[in-house]
Amino acid sequence: MKLILGYIISSVIACAAGTVTWDGYSLSINDQRIFLWSGEFHPWRLPVVHKWRDVLVKVKAAGMNAISVYIHWGLTNPAPGVFDFNEYRALEPLFKMAMEIGIWIVLRPGPYINAETTAGGIPHWVTSHVSGHLRTNDTAYYNAWRPYIDKVAELAAPHQITRGGPIIAVQLENEYVDRDDVGYPGKREMMEELKAAIRSGGIEVPLTINDAYMGANYVNGTGSGDIYGFDSYPQGFDCAHPGHWQPVIETYAKFHKHANPHQPLYIPEFQGGAYDAWPGYEACATLTNGEFESVFHLALLASNAKMINIYMIYGGTSWGHLPFPGVYTSYDYGAAISENRDIRVEKYAEIKRQGLFLRSVPDFYKTDIMPDTTWEISPTPGSSPVAATLLQNSDTNSSFLIARHQDSTLSGSSSFHLRIHANSHVRAQWQIAGELQIPQIANSIQLEGRQSKIVTTFLASPPAVEPRRNTLLYSTAAILYFGWMGGREVLVLTGHGNQEHEFAVFLQTSVMAAVHPFLNMSPCPTSSLYTIFHVLPGLTGLVPIHESKNQAIYFVDTATSRTFWAPMLEVMEPKTPPFQTFWSVGSNSSIIISGPALVRSASFHPHLHQLSITGDLDPSASVYLTIIGMPLTTKSIHWNGQEIIPLKSLSVDANFRAMFHLVPNPALLNSDHWPQQLDNWEYANSLPEASFHYDDSNWVRANHTSTNLSQKPYCGKHVLYGCDYGFCEGVVIWRGHFVSSPKIDGVTLTINGGQGFAASVYVNDVFIRTTYGNSTSNKNIISETTEWYSFPNGVLTEGENVLTIVQDNMGLDETRNHWDTDGSRSPRGIRGYDLHNGDFTYWKVQGKSGGFNNYPDRKRGIFNEGGLYGERMGWHRPEVPKDGQEWTTRSLTQGLTGGYSGIGFFRTHFQLKLFPGRDVMQSFHFVDCTSMTPTLQPYRAWIFVNGWMMGKRVANLGPQTRFPVHEGILVNGTNLVVIAVWGMDATVAPCFKLELATDRVYDQS
Incomplete structure (x- = not known):
């Protein structure tokens, strides 16, 4: 039992190998608080299993500690009773890679996932062959999803943290309302059935909720989970106008206090890009660029959120027929890691700076929002107003002021001064007289363009060594790294090179770095125990501020920090502790490396005295590699398996900081x-079906007169929906046979293929024309057309004639507006037909070979092929x-x-x-x-x-x-x-x- 903020709660789920607990602040793993800094990754959108490791390594290198993973029901359960968790659909390889690399997993199996995928992840056979309303407690729907959830639980249960694995939470369903006055009744009951099924399958970790908005859906009561969260996409999805900014949302903390203060403020999906409705993904990356991350991510931190998942960190590819109609093949999302797995440097670097701060400062994991009576900011004359929030850790008294333009859409400049009204206990602890004024030498704290800042005060030494001692009195520069390495306390600060910065630190010795023309130093007027460093505009690169046997302080400008890495240092001992690869829970050892395009791993072999680093170099230029914090007993350094020799030592201890020159292989550019x-x-015709003489006798006769789909046919005596006949992916071809008469001169067809579809119509061997759907930035959407097709003179023959329709299915819709979950039962096909002055004698249909049940390509799966x-x-x-x-x-x-x-x-x-x-x-x-x-x-x-x-x-x-x-x-x-x-x-x-x-x-x- 825990008493948190006046609430008595019971929130422990435990087993032999590991525990997950939570309170109103954060998650704790094995009794250590963590800040969940996660990125969304869909392995099935990268159908090459060994490349998953590349994404996970880049996630961890960015300072993140978790991924959130959707499982696609439709991919893994392509037909009734058929389950396929092989190849890229497999879960175990992902779980094992995450364990090896040190990445926690929040698993999101749906059954409905949305995710801009066809039918929101519901199998196509369910949308057409299962009666009853989708996403309700309807028995037919329950019988469809229950075997899938049982299989997922069977595969996931052995890999929970409680059994020594990386899974720390499982999400119930996805973005769903709990009210019965919209959509269809039975939602809460379905959620309760889902929760029972997951628990009965052996899942012991917390069950989470992701509300689509701040709606308090499933906060408590029937169908609720253990930890409630809500999604937020504050910038929207208008990639066609990437320069237009939305204001910061300021109600997260208030909502959290009202809705679920006994649980962490959790954002299961926070905007990390945007899905694109046809202008192009580079514009989406601009819409959510590094400036967006600076302003909106830090605003989220100011709301006291301690569990954040960035959707997406890697988008990947909606290959085959995975997309829903609102998107195209690429699911790049404008994410920090692009579709081809390259790093979008600006976006990725900002996430990395934030991630390394969160990893380095555990005092931030338990904070309260302080009233403005404890602090005040004063904008400089003529400056734009500034909005700020002060967070304080009541156990350590460290505090973090997060500031931005009051009008968060501004791209101008603001500057201000800060005063902290520290209480007597804090003043005595830090031996300061009176209030703390920041800055004391610099002109002001500056915000330029779309920028936010964290001003840190009263931060003691890293908690790895007790007792902690006063170290950082204050800093207007951001903390990039703070920890122990090579027997020293190491602090790395960062800030824009065109701004001034100021920080006051306790120096353990008088040994100083060389004088720098853009760096001033003076005693602190507030307390002589501290030394103030004033960084002037123009300082660039990685600059040593102070180095001694016990302490090292560095400043790096934000541009240089793009190639600054702080990988966890894995010590290769014969016996390793559980969860060794996971930061804080398994190890706090790290090393700093500056220069490469990417550092993938760092390990130290004590018996060999060998430091081994792996990473990537840009082959277009040589790199000067700086390593800080090498283990004291290091005798050799290896880069990608090859020993490298230092050009020179840069510190008082030759083994602590050294520089190396790496020359890439120039042949790589050839x-x-x-x-x-x-x-x-080579070329071959692929439309023999348009021929009058084509033999369709082996095709399926389209003679249904009823359908499970809620959107019924308009006219015609037979149902001509492809999914009803097992043909739901890609192109479906229809052939309507009729006997000619002198009065037949054309046909009216209503064809539904989803927004942006197309269909070509032939009579006998003659092409009539193509009808087009449309989608322009998700506007002017046309998913269905009703048109008249006139038969050219002389095209009909006596006796039998054939109308051929080649129809493209752009995927099935997700849950529609007003929570119409049956919107995923999209009526793809011919929704109405009227042969003028005649009628069709029969229809034939052909889609993917084998349909749902007998498609031949089991390796690539059900969504790889259509019916061409x-x-x-x-x-x-x-x-x-x-x-x-x-x-x-x-x-x-x-x-x-x-x-x-x-x-x-x-x-x-x-x-x-x-x-x-x-x-x-x-x-x-x-x-x-x-x-x-x-x-x-x-x-x-x-x-x-x-x-x-x-x-x-x-x-x-x-x-x-x-x-x-x-x-x-x-x-x-x-x-x-x-x-x-x-x-x-x-x-x-x-x-x-x-x-x-x-x-x-x-x-x-």
């Missing part, structure tokens, strides 16, 4: 062995022998044979040399012919790489022309690339080239 433009294409003829024949898969289809030599720029409209497959092979010791990031680029208007190109193209559908080019809408493909899908040696091209216009031919580009290379040798 990309001659990578094909740039792909040639030697070439897909059904396996032309895109290298393991399928080339059949008897006639392939002819034809370039991409020649387009389709037999006219501008139709569908054709192009394929070619190319050789690729992949060498160890380098990370090569590559993408396929569509280069449209210059005669075409870039935004009005009436074609679609699917790109298959060694069988994987890694991109869908929607050329009439855009914007994606670049499709990253990872090593592991690309292989060393012979590769097969196949492009399926759908021409949609009778007068404009598809015309483009395809190139394989090298986006980035890193030297890991």
